[in-house]
Amino acid sequence: VQQEFTTCSGDVRDIHLLVEGIHCAACVWLIERGLNRAAGVQLAEVNLAGKRLHLRWDNRQSKLSDLIRALSRIGYSAVPYDPETAEGSIQKTNRAMLFRLFFAGFAAMNMMWIAIALYSGANQDEFRSFFHWVALVLATPTLFYSGYPFYRGALGGLRAGHLTMDLPIALGLSVTYAYSVYVTLTNNQHGEVFFDTVTNLTFVILIGRYLEGMFRHQAVSATKRLMELQPRVALVMREGIEQMTPIRGVMLGDQVLIKPGYTVPVDGVVLEGHSAVDESMLSGESLPVSKRVGATVSAGTVNTSGALLVEVRTQLNDTTLSKIIQLVEEAQSSKAPIQRLADTIVPWFVLVTMICAATTFFIWNSQDFEIALMAATSVLIITCPCALGMATPMSIAVASGLGAKHGILVKNGLVLETLSKVTHFVFDKTGTLTEGKMSVAQMKCAAGQDDEAILGVAAAVERYSEHGVAHAITAYAEERQQSFRDTVVNDFHATAGLGVAANVAGRRILLGSAAWLKQCGITLDAQLHLHAQTFEADGMSCVYMAQSEQHVALIVLADRLRSDAQQMVDEMRTAGIKMTLLSGDRRPVAEAIAKQLGGMEVIAEVLPQDKDRVIQQLQNEGAIVAMVGDGVNDAPALIRADVGIALGSGTDVSVESADIVLMHNELNKVLQATQLSRRTLRTIKQNIGLSFVYNAIMVPLAMMAQVTPLAAAITMPISSLVVIGNAARIRTLFKK
Structure with a gap:
């Protein structure tokens, strides 16, 4: 594990783990809080959408096995994240949930006939006790088999000294079940049994969780689509013989044969052959690019015509495609500053829920015990921080995936929030506003x-x-x-x-x-x-x-202006965004370019080491600055700016220094990135508002005994689904 999945920097280790059992924001908070307290842990970030944990630790203070055991003590199991097996693991988890769901559904359907009989008058004659015992037989395995995930999560949190969202659910089910068992065993003629409530709650909550997981997975499917571009095998030439080799078995220096119609499996250099390669995935270029001896090819692109013999020059984890996938995953798991609100509220949410439920029970108990029991159970079930917890990460995950699909690689959620507030764009001239083809x-x-x-x-x-x-x-x-x-x-x-x-x-x-x-x-x-x-x-x-x-x-x-430069500048000017052309070229040249674009502030004849000073001066004047560039001498300015945007045609140094990378080398992507950031921030605010409105309306109704436990179980996942659906609407941004 240490060698294959862990990256090392001295004694500091870094790994991505696939965690089973994550289903809500409280799970994310519990895992991050629990691991960040462990010795030597420097970073513990959970991607709710992908159920992945990014872990960084000092190996001198803790071993990976110790941290995985610490994770298991709070109720979660983890294995090293591998894109090839992650999908299978998720499907396995979904199958297990479906088995529990089907069992609960079977019990709920049969329980319905018993409930009909009891409500039709059977609870008044000699069959009353018989139906109660049949209901007990159906409810017991349903509670402990189908409801096992709730108890596992609740007990794991208690062992770690934390309250999870599984605790109110487990408590509500247990109390309702226990009271029903008491009535059945004592044959109490005045009490009612609520075994149907137990089975129906379990069934409905499992449906909600399954739908949440499915929609979350679909909403962030961009990473999956990128992974599907990577072939699983390659034709490696060894001693003149073609050998079908798993992609992980391909080594540096191997010679790979790529036949017409095949997807290129590696980054490398053409040794023999001539063909045209479809690189639209990387460059956005719709026409295939001619490849001859000495040309480079990238994994994920498609060979369209002739056969190519390629020498592998890059390891699998360092290919352009792998780096794109890594950037998208890191962005999806990152947290924007606006999420601090949710992170502050979630830890206290369960405690407040328990207090509200206890208060409800004591208020109603003076009038009717069963009403008090049902009202308290409704409060336990209906209050949920999941919608609040998913408001930000789901929006960022969907936006990052949409950006990647359109060639906009966003490195973290902070960038999206900052870009939406940018008031001043600074453009490099050569290679940015112009084609850069002198x-x-x-x-x-x-x-x-x-x-x-x-x-x-x-x-x-x-x-x-x-x-x-x-x-x-x-x-x-x-x-x-x-x-x-x-x-x-x-x-x-x-x-x-x-x-x-x-x-x-x-x-x-x-x-x-x-x-x-x-x-x-x-x-x-x-x-x-x-x-x-x-x-x-x-x-x-x-x-x-x-x-x-x-x-x-x-x-x-x-050097000609880019064809899309004029439209981008016009739209930014209409939006009231200030723009500056920053160039090391002579002032007359820079002013001529600015004039062609309709005029903007020009700062010319600036040496590379002075570009970041210009950015700093604008920031000191109160502007939130985005720098758009593509050259080595832009790197300091890209780092200094609040948001650094690099065109994909730029150098590696520039791309590494940027917060957003435009892979398709199209200037209009700057405007699209800005639109995406503003739409994302607006969606986050809408989702937070929706979650607050849901709890503000439904919790008082539950405390007033106006909501049954079953209705509570139905509305709880609906609130999360509404947030997921609203976040998924971001994907319609660029549709015409």
């Missing part, structure tokens, strides 16, 4: 310079850089059939946000901004600088080149 529009050289020679030297230097500008220059040189790759380049050095420097054939070469050349003591050519101002006013970027301390050329680069 291309050389033209090149101008100073008088007396050889254009082809200058371009060859520029490309030779830029091939050592990873910047998008460098790729544009080298691609332009290749289009012009320049042979620059054999040119010897020495002492290459890049200065982030300014430019690069190197030595070529004894000559010092500089490429970068005008400020970079000035900083290096180069005097700008007046004519070239005049041209640069004209191009920058049209939204083009210019790279200045110096050779042997002389400004010799100007390379003009063009």
